[in-house]
């Protein structure tokens with residue numbers, strides 16, 4: 001199957017249109033790498049298939065067929081740390097996870113804060129296994145002192161701006177950034193953790209951190225940052241997207257802000273709806289170190305409730321590759337972050353769908369249409385004329401996470417050995433197979 005040149009029809013599967021739901025036995029037709037039609041009438045499907053040769057037909061019998069997944073939050077480490085990930089290796093990992101579009105963060109070395117660096121990443125991404133959009137920095141070198149040339153970044157093709165890894169602490173700078181972002185109709189993706197409150201904390205500030213004698217990053221650091229940005233978004237009319245929401249108070253604040261009509265969106269990561277801080281004591285696995293940190297059961301429940309009621313718009317991975325040399329140290333010396341592209345869909349199925357929180361349609365909505373809207377890009381839908389990007393999923397496959405099999409250059413996952421209940425078998429980008437199991 002993977003050897004065929006172009007796919008012109010995908011048949012036999014259960015097609016999930018995120019706007020409608022599952023369309024049993026529907027066929028997706030593709031022309032010139034773009035969607036031509038989603039057909040549900042068996043007779044019409046048969047007639048149309050007559051003019052397509054077998055080698056251009058992808059048989060998805062028994063599988064789910066969804067629009068290609070979109071991930072707003074990925075670290076590709078290029079330029080600067082190509083030993084951990086490159087644009088090419090990260091795109092391969094993305095394709096293996098079912099993603100056809102990813103956004104890469106600017107905390108590289110050098111920082112993606114000028115046109116040359118944006119163009120460099122985009123040129124590396126040409127021909128990669130996944131479409132790569134670039135998120136430029138809000139401030140020069142992400143130092144939080146001076147705004148980057150936001151207009152130049154937009155001209156070079158960034159789809160959003162973020163100082164991810166760091167909060168834009170200075171409220172006046174954030175205000176100006178939002179005013180510019182509004183002019184260019186782009187969103188600011190905010191790593192919402194007040195720097196003074198997190199200090200040099202390495203895990204959630206809680207009973208668990210006190211017991212372990214590790215410095216804490218309190219939930220209030222995130223909640224205050226979220227509340228400030230809600231005010232600034234409301235004041236400027238600019239769009240703020242809260243990255244990796246991890247605390248109950250943040251979910252509550254975003255819910256209220258949305259009800260008040262504030263231009264705010266939010267994402268949650270699989271680790272924040274799956275893991276709790278007491279795991280750190282059990283395992284002392286440095287792959288559990290992440291910013292913002294994994295928190296309490298109560299926070300996990302709030303994040304899930306936010307996903308269920310739409311307060312949290314999308315699911316993003318925060319795929320953050322780190323080398324084993326750097327992670328193989330004491331907990332508080334390890335850099336924060338974990339890889340996530342190749343486990344995300346499986347965790348969504350196991351933790352959210354199997355447990356009855358989300359339907360497949362809801363989950364796919366949060367991994368396709370919603371993230372695509374936040375970056376104003378025409379992805380994640382099966383609409384005629386859109387790039388023919390599809391994810392093919394075996395929804396009943398049990399598999400064990402084995403980092404040795406990752407396409408990513410890094411292996412830093414806390415989910416090693418965990419059994420997941422769905423797996424991406426193929427990914428199709430622009431009508432061509434970009435990943436085949």
Ligand code: DOR
Nearest residue numbers: 075165290291320336337
């Ligand atoms: O844990 C994290 N790692 N959080 C971030 O915001 C940045 C990321 C990284 O780049 O490693």
